[in-house]
Amino acid sequence: MSSSNKTNYLGLNQFVGSDKPKMEDFNADNRLLDEKIQQHIQSQLHLTEQQRERLENPGYLIGSYTGDGTTKRTISVAQPIGFGFVFMVGEGLHYAVTTLGENHIFSAVMTPQGCSKGVSITSGGFTVLQSGSSTPDGKKNMLNQSGKKYIYLILPAL
Structure with a gap:
């Protein structure tokens, strides 16, 4: 039963x-x-x-590149950028060289509404800048230094 x-x-x-x-x-x-x-x-x-x-698709992208030293370099990404952050591994986000009166910029933020110094959004990715010598404003872009590793985080445009 x-x-x-x-x-x-x-x-x-x-x-x-x-x-x-x-x-x-x-x-x-x-x-x-x-x-x-x-x-x-x-x-x-x-x-x-x-x-x-x-x-399966978390909606964000984390990637890396190794700097090649060129003054301007485009990094391709597979999605339109809504927000992005890029930084050099092993460095602070910003470094002041007081003896030279320079500020070295090792990181940048990007949005469609505007970007910080040294980076811009392009069709299919973003462009980073590397300053070869001192700049008039004393702010030196260090986002493509030869042999250095950079990490980026991209959130998609909504």
Whole structure:
């Protein structure tokens, strides 16, 4: 005899003292649980299609490049830029050289509304600048220094 009571969602047996469970009752519950777990694993029932797509494509891009020393260099990215940040690995964001009266800029922020010194958004990516010598304003772009590694974070345009 199966149980007098069943669970609400899966209909599993809930035995009480007067029930006389049989092995088949337990086996039926096990088969039902196994089937439901398998369906869950195969179809990922806990995620919507939109949630799965978002997990597969998180919506941001982290990349890197090694500086080649040219005064102007374009970095290609696969998505339109809504916000971006680029910095040199191992350096502070900005460095003041007081003996020369210069400020070395090792990082930059970019948005479609405007960009900080040394970077600009282009069609299909962004352009970084590397100053070869002192600049009139004393702010030296250091965003493509030869042999140095740079990391960038891009958030897509909405």
